[in-house]
Amino acid sequence: MIWIAGAVAFWLTAWGANVALAGSRFAALRRTRVGIAGLFGLTLLVLWEGLVRGSGISAVILPAPSDIAATFANSLPTLWADFVQTVVKGALSGFAIGVAAAFVTAIVIDRSPFLQRGLLPISNFVAALPIVGLAPILVMWFGFDWHSKSAVVVIMVFFPVLVNLVAGLQAAERMQRDLMATYSASYAQTLIKLRLPAAMPFFFNGLKIASTLALIGAIVAEFFGSPIVGMGFRISTEVGRLGLDMVWAEIVVAALAGSALYGTIALIEARVTFWHPSQRR
Numbered sequence: 001m002i003w004i005a006g007a008v009a010f011w012l013t014a015w016g017a018n019v020a021l022a023g024s025r026f027a028a029l030r031r032t033r034v035g036i037a038g039l040f041g042l043t044l045l046v047l048w049e050g051l052v053r054g055s056g057i058s059a060v061i062l063p064a065p066s067d068i069a070a071t072f073a074n075s076l077p078t079l080w081a082d083f084v085q086t087v088v089k090g091a092l093s094g095f096a097i098g099v100a101a102a103f104v105t106a107i108v109i110d111r112s113p114f115l116q117r118g119l120l121p122i123s124n125f126v127a128a129l130p131i132v133g134l135a136p137i138l139v140m141w142f143g144f145d146w147h148s149k150s151a152v153v154v155i156m157v158f159f160p161v162l163v164n165l166v167a168g169l170q171a172a173e174r175m176q177r178d179l180m181a182t183y184s185a186s187y188a189q190t191l192i193k194l195r196l197p198a199a200m201p202f203f204f205n206g207l208k209i210a211s212t213l214a215l216i217g218a219i220v221a222e223f224f225g226s227p228i229v230g231m232g233f234r235i236s237t238e239v240g241r242l243g244l245d246m247v248w249a250e251i252v253v254a255a256l257a258g259s260a261l262y263g264t265i266a267l268i269e270a271r272v273t274f275w276h277p278s279q280r281r
Helices: 002-022 030-055 065-074 076-111 113-127 131-142 146-169 174-182 187-222 231-240 244-272
Strands: none
Touching: 002 030, 030 065, 065 076, 065 244, 076 113, 076 146, 076 187, 076 231, 076 244, 113 146, 131 146, 131 187, 146 187, 187 231, 187 244, 231 244
16 A cells, blocks of 8 residues: 555656646746656656556456566667568668658649559558468568568658648649649659649658558567567467566567657658748747
8 A cells, every 4th residue: 555655656756747837827838748747747657656566466367567578678688689580671761662652643633544543442451451361471481580570660651641641742732833833843843843742742641651560570470480589479389378577578668669760751751841830939
């Protein structure tokens, strides 16, 4: 009960501090927003720790954050090897290939009204296919190493980026395109100087969606076959051994990797689309 009472007391104190910060004149500052989010996250961890310790929940059901942190610290070589296999080799390679293929395909579709009416509906259909159905097929096609995981990621990344970029290429106003035609601009000149810049907010929205799908696809694909390394392999193995602390450590690695990729895309977006109203302060 002491653990629970202490955790609840800390939670109430931190909640009051967050309310005070959110209502202060410094609430609009970036450091204040980061501090509020960090304090809220710390509050959840302390509350989690107190409830687990105070109520005696088994580590098989829900390990405490301190146990997860200890496992994380003691398993850094294993976690790093899993990170390289799943994130670097599988997710990032598939992400890069999928985005490049979607970019080229979007330009081709933009040039062809037939493809706009024929390929886009098919892409929406393929995007709706369940990953648990596609993953084992691709694993059988491309083998059990990272190549099959990369193929799964390519499929998951390709269609969100394609649909968003095709929509973005149509975002330039008709008057602006007529003005470029008045200046005798070629299709390439209009594309580079007008339509691609106008499409960048849509493109980055697709990239941010794809960044989360890439990790999910790579991890899920490893459930259907992989060498004895990888985040999906480790999660499925440790669940069978009831090693939930290691499972949570892998989840932490996946969350950090996904947040880093998303944050990197958001930073690049802020530099590229600085003119867009969503980036103005």
